[in-house]
Structure formats: C-alpha cells, structure tokens
Amino acid sequence: MEAPDPDVVPARLTGLPSWLITQTAVRAGRLVADGLAAIDARGYHFRLLATLDEFGPASQATLGRRSGIHVSDVVAALNELADRDFVNRAPDPADRRRNVVTITTAGRRQLRRLEKQLAAVQDDLLAPLSPAERDQLVALLGRVLAHHTRER
Numbered sequence: 001m002e003a004p005d006p007d008v009v010p011a012r013l014t015g016l017p018s019w020l021i022t023q024t025a026v027r028a029g030r031l032v033a034d035g036l037a038a039i040d041a042r043g044y045h046f047r048l049l050a051t052l053d054e055f056g057p058a059s060q061a062t063l064g065r066r067s068g069i070h071v072s073d074v075v076a077a078l079n080e081l082a083d084r085d086f087v088n089r090a091p092d093p094a095d096r097r098r099n100v101v102t103i104t105t106a107g108r109r110q111l112r113r114l115e116k117q118l119a120a121v122q123d124d125l126l127a128p129l130s131p132a133e134r135d136q137l138v139a140l141l142g143r144v145l146a147h148h149t150r151e152r
Helices: 017-037 043-055 060-067 071-083 105-125 133-149
Strands: 086-092 095-103
Touching: 017 043, 017 105, 043 060, 043 071, 043 086, 043 095, 043 105, 060 071, 060 095, 071 086, 095 105
Parallel strands: none
Antiparallel strands: 086 095
16 A cells, blocks of 8 residues: 655645645745845845835834834844944934934945845746736735734
C-alpha cells in the first residue's frame, strides 16, 4: 500500500477563503521580506517612508497609527532610517516632549528604490493573474479589509 502524499492539502482547507488568504499572506510576506532584504531594507522602512512622503512630517505616534506599526517598532525602524539619513527627527515646536519626523531627499530616493523592488515582488507574487485580475483581486481584498476594519 502506497503512503499518502504529505504535501497534498485537504479539499476542506483549499475551499476556505480564510485558509487561502492566510497561506498567500505567508508567502507574500516572505517574498516582500526577501525582496527588500536584497537591497538592505525592511518592510517597516517602506511603510514609514511612504507615510511621510504622502502625509508630510509627523510625530512618531502618528506615524505608528498611520502605517500600522507598533510605536516600539516605529522607534527602532526610524533609528535605522535616521542612521542612513533617510529621515530627520527634531523636537516639535508645539510640544518639545515629542519629535517630528521628516523625510529627506535621500529618503525620497530610497522610497523610489523600494517602490521599484516592491513592484517586482508584486509581479512575482501575482504572476498567474492578468492585469485585470490583479486589479480585481486588489479591489476585493480592499473591500474585505475595509469591512473588517470598520467593525472594530
């Protein structure tokens, strides 16, 4: 009698959207981490630089809320970005107890570099989908996320 293939997944799992999303998220996270590590960066770097570029200077707490990063992780990632001159931190003139973080010109260049790398990762992740299917997937996932974000 032949042993069952340990890599075959039960149909009960593959029919569950939650299982498919979770498994895809794990692989997507690995692709993003590896892609950014190849250029000596992390996902938090992209999230913080993108947030600063889109919304302008902000406190560390505001950056954490807008980027979805816990404040203790924000500080560590900002330290890495500041060490590379991608951001500046200065006391807030309105409240000297907190810092205001600003993206630098070098930070904007790094953001463009990260965007190019992430575009390649997205292409790899979504390779089996057409451009229209990719747009549809993004729209559907956005709706699901928005629904569950509003419920909180």
